[in-house]
Amino acid sequence: MPEITINEKGAILINKSLSIDGHxxxxxxxxxxxxxxxxxxxxKSLTQCKGIAATPLTLDWLAELGYSLNRGNCLRLNYGSKFMVGGLEVTLEKAHxxxxxxxxxxxxxxxxxxxxxxxxxKPGKETPIIDSDILIIDAVYGNPSYVREFDDHIESILADITKQLLSKGPVVIQGYHGKLQEVMHILRTDGVSAPYLLTPKTYRLTKIAERYGLSVDNYVPLNSEEGKEVMRSNWFLILDHVNSAHNHTLKDLKASKILLSGWEFKKPYRYLGNRRWLVAFSDHADFRGLINYIIDSNPKTVIVNSVRSSYADVFASEVRKITKKECVVMP
Ligand SMILES: [Zn+2]
Known part of the structure; x- marks a missing residue:
């Protein structure tokens, strides 16, 4: 039986030799x-750990975000390739x-x-469900009421709202790194063809994602000559980080704004007033998705990581009730 601990910052430690998502x-x-x-x-991990292991895209994004990575302190791992540490065989597999x-x-x-x-x-669809003896999970939506009935349709709903708003003028979409790139890809797939104007950091992160196969197409930096020309056309989308320094400069732009929220469950979208719309677009499986993953993974024991969970204790008792499995909350 491996020794598993989770500390108060959410770091998962296995046999004291492998840490996951924490130092x-x-x-x-x-x-x-x-x-x-x-x-x-x-x-701290880059200097005090044996190194860090992640997918090549994650490592290139971390470097872009300012972390000092070099060959000596990081291990580039494609999905499915293995490495050994302290007698443990470790593999990274895809998560959507x-x-x-x-x-x-x-x-x-x-x-x-x-x-x-x-x-x-999207467990069982885009995220493979992996069978396990011990399953460690973050119950992001740990309360049984955190269910979105419209999850399967939210991508086309987002695209439809975007197209409608674009017919009236520019649109700004704000979200976190990674989610923005995903949304750019989804909108293209669903027929949104207006150019994307990106702040410098979002532009560079998108370039990197494109190198690894994400198709985005027709995007330019906001501050370039090309960007200024696109802006004069009045038909474009700006995608930016929620806490971007550019929020201030974009303040006077007459544009509709779409806020992506993972904490809306009743309706897929709603109008907030003042040309602002909220769309219930989340990057996480809802309560039912978490439970489905556990059922199909079929572990003997489930560990709920309370640091990155909501209602961890409620979730654990639901897991025991629904799946009849042993379930513990850590830390
Ligand atoms: Zn995340």
């Missing part, structure tokens, strides 16, 4: 994706969340399989 001195750290709650203390996201599969010396899902959505 622990002297371990090898895997990073499932670039969201801030998964890369806490990463600078943001580009580059992974699940972590660990097999110990006795053949016991531990899976950490990381963040994911």
């Amino acid at each position: 622990s001195n002297g371990s090898l750290r895997t990073v499932t994706h670039i969201h801030s709650d998964h890369i806490r203390d990463l600078s 969340h943001i580009p580059g996201s992974s699940q972590v599969v660990v097999i110990d010396g006795d053949g016991l399989k531990v899976v950490y899902t990381g963040d994911f959505k």
Whole structure:
């Protein structure tokens, strides 16, 4: 039986030699994706851990976000390729969340399989459900009321709203890194052809994602000559980080604004007033999706990581009730 602990910052530590999405001195750290709650203390890990392991896209994005990565401190792992640390065999598998996201599969010396899902959505469709002996999961939507009946249609709903708003003028979409790139890809797939104007950092992150196969097409930096010309056309979309420094400069732009929210469950969208719309677009499986993953993964034990969960204790008791499995909350 491997020794598994989770500390108060959400770091998962297995046999004291592998840490996942958190720091622990002297371990090898895997990073499932670039969201801030998964890369806490990463600078410390780059000097005090044996190194970090992640998908090539995640590592290139981390470098773009300013982390000092070099050949000596990082291990580039494609989905499905393995490495060994402290007698554990570790593999990263695909998670559908943001580009580059992974699940972590660990097999110990006795053949016991531990899976950490990381963040994911569309389990059993775009996110493979991996069978496990011990399953570690973040109950992002731990309360049974956190269900979105419209989840299967939200991508086309978002595209329809975007097209309608674009017929009246420019549109600004704000979200987090990764989600923005995913949305750009979805809108193109659903027939939105207006050019994307991107702030410099979003532009560079998109260029990197494109190198790894994400198709976006027709995007230019906001501050370039080409960008200024697009802006004069009045038919474009601006995609920017929610906390971007550019929010101030975009303030006077006469544009409709779409805010993407993972915390809306009743309706797929609603008007907020003042040309602002909220669309219930999330990068996470809802309560039912989490439970479905657990049922199909069929572990003996479920560990709920309370640091990145909501209603972790409620979720654990639902898991026991619905799946009849042993379920513990850590820390
Ligand atoms: Zn995330």
